[in-house]
Amino acid sequence: MNSNAEQEYLKLKEQNEKHKERSKKNYYKNHEAELQKRAKLRQDEDYKLMMAKYRASEAGKKSARITCWKQGGVISDDYDALYNKWKTTTHCEACDVELIEGNKGENKKTLDHDHKTGAFRNIVCNSCNVKRGNDDRGVVRQTKAQYNENRKWKRLEQNFRLKWDLKHAFNRLKIN
Known part of the structure; x- marks a missing residue:
């Protein structure tokens, strides 16, 4: 990155941070009683029990899984169909190994998606997902700190693009 572009990027980054802080303060101010x-x-103990039961239910598990996918950047036209595919897939679509439920192991079920576009690709084992992700990003290995730094810049870029798209959509509405 050249120095002018870097300076512009840092300026936009600072403006974005200030905007987020102002938005957060305004939200808390406007919704204080509700919060x-x-x-x-x-x-409340009854509420805690009710929420624990919900999270253990099939609907609660589905909601948590889809929320996790959305927060991870997965984009889909039909999350319900995607969840049904998730539930019914038993073998890796890349290497045909039997998939296991849970959070550990090379054979754990993973939703593979393109990190640039967010588009769902298929349900694969963790091993195939890591290999494909590294191939996509051209990454051989990176430390946790490097990964977190890359995610931070990616999120900032996504926020900038979203604001840019919204600004131009708004301007098109004003013209029409």
Whole structure:
């Protein structure tokens, strides 16, 4: 990156951080009573029990899984169909190894998606997902700190693109 582009990027980054902080303050100011009410509700034992039951239910598991995918950047037209495919897939679509449920092991079930576009590709074992991800990014190995730094810049770039797209969409509406 040349110095002018780097300076512009750092300037935009600083503006974005200030905007996020202002937005956060305004949100808390405008929703203070509601937030306090929810915080008090979360301390209620009946509510805690109800939420624990929900999280253990099939609907709660489905909701948590789809939320995780969305936060991870997966884009889909039909998350319900994607979840059904997730539930019914028993073998890796790349190497045909039997998949296991859970959070550990090379054969754990993983949703593979393109990190640039967010598009779902297929359900594969963790081993195939890591290999494909490294091939996509041209990464051989990176430390946790490097990974976190790369994710931070990617999120900033995504926020900038979203704001740019919204700005131009708004301008097109004003013209029409």
